[in-house]
Amino acid sequence: MKVLIVALYFPPAGGAGVQRPLKFATHLPDFGFETHVLAPDDPKWLDRDELQPLPERAVVHRARNIGPAAGRPGEELYRLRGLGRLAAHARGSLRRMLVPDASVLWNTTAIPAAVRIIRREGIDVVLTTSPPGSIHFVGAVAKRITGVRWVADLRDSVAAHPHRRRSFRGEKSLARLIARRADLVTCASEAIAAEMRALSPAAHVEVVLNGCDFEDFAGLDYSPGESFRITHTGRFFGQRNPRPFLEALARTPGVVARFVGDLRQSDRDYADSLGLGDRIELVPSVPRSESLALQRDSEALLLLIPEAEGRGRGVLSGKVFEYIAAERPILAAVPPDGAAAKLLGEVGSATIVPPDDVDGIANALADLERHWREGELDGVPLKEPARERLSRRARVEELAELLRSLQ
Numbered sequence: 001m002k003v004l005i006v007a008l009y010f011p012p013a014g015g016a017g018v019q020r021p022l023k024f025a026t027h028l029p030d031f032g033f034e035t036h037v038l039a040p041d042d043p044k045w046l047d048r049d050e051l052q053p054l055p056e057r058a059v060v061h062r063a064r065n066i067g068p069a070a071g072r073p074g075e076e077l078y079r080l081r082g083l084g085r086l087a088a089h090a091r092g093s094l095r096r097m098l099v100p101d102a103s104v105l106w107n108t109t110a111i112p113a114a115v116r117i118i119r120r121e122g123i124d125v126v127l128t129t130s131p132p133g134s135i136h137f138v139g140a141v142a143k144r145i146t147g148v149r150w151v152a153d154l155r156d157s158v159a160a161h162p163h164r165r166r167s168f169r170g171e172k173s174l175a176r177l178i179a180r181r182a183d184l185v186t187c188a189s190e191a192i193a194a195e196m197r198a199l200s201p202a203a204h205v206e207v208v209l210n211g212c213d214f215e216d217f218a219g220l221d222y223s224p225g226e227s228f229r230i231t232h233t234g235r236f237f238g239q240r241n242p243r244p245f246l247e248a249l250a251r252t253p254g255v256v257a258r259f260v261g262d263l264r265q266s267d268r269d270y271a272d273s274l275g276l277g278d279r280i281e282l283v284p285s286v287p288r289s290e291s292l293a294l295q296r297d298s299e300a301l302l303l304l305i306p307e308a309e310g311r312g313r314g315v316l317s318g319k320v321f322e323y324i325a326a327e328r329p330i331l332a333a334v335p336p337d338g339a340a341a342k343l344l345g346e347v348g349s350a351t352i353v354p355p356d357d358v359d360g361i362a363n364a365l366a367d368l369e370r371h372w373r374e375g376e377l378d379g380v381p382l383k384e385p386a387r388e389r390l391s392r393r394a395r396v397e398e399l400a401e402l403l404r405s406l407q
Contacts, residue, residue, distance in 0.1 A: 002034040004117055006128045006138050008103055010039035011054055014047030016234060016318045020155055020210060021129045027396035029057040038114055040065035040106055051287040063113040067105035100170045104134035114142045125403055129153035133174050140181055149406045152182040154192050160311055179203045183406055189339055191314020208399050210318040211392030212325035220296040228369040232302040233260040233291050234319060239306045242267050245333060248361035250274040255369050260294055261285050295326040299372050305334040306355055313338035324349055327379050333361055349380040
């Protein structure tokens with residue numbers, strides 16, 4: 001069986017979102033699939049990782065990306081006034097006008113490229129994986145033109161994203177198109193799947209969770225630091241808010257917080273106002289190999305998921321699985337009744353606190369630091385059955401079975 005994976009975020013793009021399509025392409029050949037990938041020549045994403053290897057057994061095709069480069073509007077506008085602020089608004093106007101998202105222009109080259117590959121290679125199934133949501137137009141059009149089976153893979157909600165307050169660029173219409181036209185919709189969490197089923201009861205919707213890449217941590221060691229180091233990886237955007245944690249950190253002496261991917265300037269200023277000074281370590285975006293090494297070489301890891309008017313309860317991002325694979329203690333400031341809390345509770349690797357509970361975060365942080373100081377804070381190695389159940393390869397095997405069901 002031949003599959004074409006269409007992904008905008010694919011190496012040399014960096015960041016955690018790259019890993020799901022990359023690992024699909026890496027492991028599907030293990031299950032008898034001839035695997036092709038269509039990705040942009042330049043992802044124009046905020047993060048790049050030139051050290052991330054491409055899958056050895058997949059054929060990677062490239063289509064020119066004529067869309068605008070990604071930006072961080074809040075950062076670009078911060079502290080700007082007058083003409084400088086107007087100029088920054090103007091530079092971002094194109095991105096704001098594009099519907100449903102600023103990456104939609106890649107479709108002008110990706111759609112014809114996908115049709116050519118499908119016809120030339122005899123592709124059986126095309127799998128489009130979002131974000132960005134606009135990438136699913138490639139699957140919809142390719143199915144209409146060639147009759148190929150179309151699988152829409154959703155890593156985030158299309159219509160109710162936890163980091164957006166409103167959906168006003170046609171996101172709900174796009175979600176309905178996916179639910180009604182795709183032959184199969186695969187979702188990274190049950191919450192996303194429930195949303196898609198509600199849009200079309202007849203839709204074939206399945207959950208394919210992210211997985212743990214335990215092998216990526218092989219050979220990475222933990223060496224106790226001079227101070228208790230807690231590490232957060234990834235960028236802050238939308239409603240993801242580090243300030244309750246920063247307040248808790250200010251109350252907890254002896255702890256150093258490392259933010260791999262930095263903080264927003266406004267949050268850096270807030271940390272300074274709390275007098276955190278050298279207790280904050282800001283690490284710019286780094287290759288994934290370095291990020292994994294920093295995770296393993298930490299006393300604990302910090303997971304932050306906002307309530308976001310209830311939308312955060314369904315978030316079960318790839319970072320949750322990456323932290324589990326690092327096998328270090330986790331402080332999870334997440335919705336206690338959410339999907340992330342449930343999984344971490346089953347694994348037993350985390351202290352779970354509501355995301356806005358400053359007192360609770362401070363107490364949990366102090367307990368972790370005390371256990372470490374007393375030599376009682378160990379790693380969290382998983383037993384082999386749990387490792388097999390949570391592994392990325394197991395997730396791709398589930399996907400392979402679903403793909404075969406479309407024949």
